[in-house]
Amino acid sequence: MSAPLEDYGLIGDTYTAGLVSRDGSLDWLCLPRFDSGACFARLLGEARHGYWSLAPRGDGWSVARRYRPDSLVLETTFHQAGDEVRVLDCMPVRNDRPDVTRRVEGVSGRVPMRMTFVPRFDYGSIVPWFRPDGRRLHAVAGPDHLTLDCDFHLDVTEDGRAVTDFHIGPGEGVEFHLGWTSREYGSPPRPARDVVPATERWWQEWAGHCRYRGRYREAVVRSLITLKALTYAPTGGIIAAPTTSLPERLGGVRNWDYRHCWIRDATLTLLALLDSGYDDEARAWREWLLRAVAGEPEQMQILYGVDGTRRLPELTLDWLPGYEGSRPVRIGNDAARQRQWDVYGELMDALHQARHAGIPPAEDAWQVQRKLMDFLEGHWREPDSGIWEMRGPQRHFTHSKVMAWAAADRAVKAVEDFGLHGPADRWKRLRADIFSEICEKGYDPRRNTFTQHYGSSTVDAALLTLPGIGFLPARDKRMLGTVRAVEEELLNGGFVQRYAMNPRTPDIDGLPEGEGTFLACTFWLADCYIQQGDIANGRALFERLLSLRNDLGLLSEEYDTRAERLVGNFPQALSHIALVNTATTLAALDASQPPRSAPASGPLEDEVSRGR
Structure with missing residues (x-):
């Protein structure tokens, strides 16, 4: 065992x-x-x-x-x-x-x-x-x-x-x-x-190149070394974790293969590398992204193999009893065939951040982005599977729509900030249309919160990323209400679940069980507290998360608050990426200066550019 x-x-x-x-x-x-x-x-x-x-x-x-x-x-x-x-x-x-x-x-x-x-x-x-x-x-x-x-x-x-x-x-x-x-x-x-x-x-x-100088340097350096260790050197791709089928609930069936590269992590990964001084790794990641998504826009996947492989057939290994009896054991990942609109926004934002950081643009990057925008413009109103790769019916997930907004926003800024050629006026109208629809259909004015998907009565921890994306200021009343709703509905033992679970019936993705609290989402809640000006609360939550690391400074994907154990694939890149980004924000506050690669469409941007 x-x-x-x-x-x-x-x-x-x-x-x-x-x-x-x-x-x-x-x-x-x-x-x-x-x-x-x-x-x-x-x-x-x-x-x-x-x-x-x-x-x-x-x-x-x-x-x-x-x-x-x-x-x-x-x-x-x-x-x-x-x-x-x-x-x-x-x-x-x-x-x-x-x-x-x-x-x-x-x-x-x-x-x-x-x-x-x-x-x-x-x-x-x-x-x-x-x-x-x-x-x-x-x-x-x-x-x-x-x-x-x-x-x-x-x-x-x-x-x-x-x-x-x-x-x-x-x-x-x-x-x-x-x-x-x-x-x-x-x-x-x-x-x-x-x-x-x-x-x-x-x-x-390699670690000596880290330029982070804040009070959490030990944790940041360990996280960066972990991310480097999860990098496939020949291509620059960064896998989500080096393991497969470590369960999200002990003894459960939520056991997935994470030995692949996810587009959804693109921007957060890039920012963590750039802010820490690893421009070469950020450049290699950017190049992996461009190679992986090459092809027709409608063929873009949410994840790829370490070398850009597209076919990742999901198989079950029946001879393995699983970690602590957690079956099935799977290799490959059928989520690669899902449709998720948020990845278009992630890719557009990642390339935007790379340009702002001074990474020389790839010769054909803008042409790829324009083709992606043409496709997204005609499809963003369709439902998808959402950031959490729901295996149930497709829905109009609010976070996915926000990332479609982010794609349009970054396309506009590519023209305005960098002089690239494109239909900026048309993209501005697209940005305004998406913003209006989200505020109409993805927001519950009675409860003063954004919802997981259109018509839903529940929230989603992915909504905590809206201020960082630049969709709304963290202190906007709708974001304040959304954070309160997350606290009321998704906090479990002081940590954040991705979305609400019903122990009596299959949840939204059709699986009959819950999962641990999601560590990256809890870092995002700390980020929201900090952005709202509640530095002490944000720092306290961040330090609680640090206390969950094992004696070697490693974090998994999730934490089981009842068993008081790490669960999910281990070590998890997204958890360590979120750690680095929150630590960088806190270090910038301590030094009274903004992070080097803060999102260009930040929470203080005027409302006109958001389409209101």
């Missing part, structure tokens, strides 16, 4: 990533990239589905963990009486193939250690053949070829495990290296012995 999410640490090489538990077990790793099949899948099942353990033998060991400063090198220290040993885990930043390095360092006493290597390809379904080669062990099946190098002889058992026991004393160090190659390329070269310090230096140099 897998450990609680809080017990996992992330390692990665900007191509893929793994999760290491507090007790020294690598329980999740997909090779050679994020969306490949897992060779260790105990996270979603049992020991027989694959893991790689490296820890002291016996019980009673206390454990302390940390990342080496400003790096993604995980250090786990085991202590018992006078005995102490460290295990360092990392993935060297990729050259031509993936590699996991695990180094054991003796600190005091003479510690008995055990290494157990149980690879299982294709998400735990295939037991490989083992071929010993001196102190090198090959594990082969189909296209996958793992090579384990170590300093000891390995005993291979009949049930497909490789085990070695050894002792380590003060000042001694031993290493284990796991390399992957496709069968056609044969064995990887023998690993170097300076991998760990070289990997640590690489991350420290």
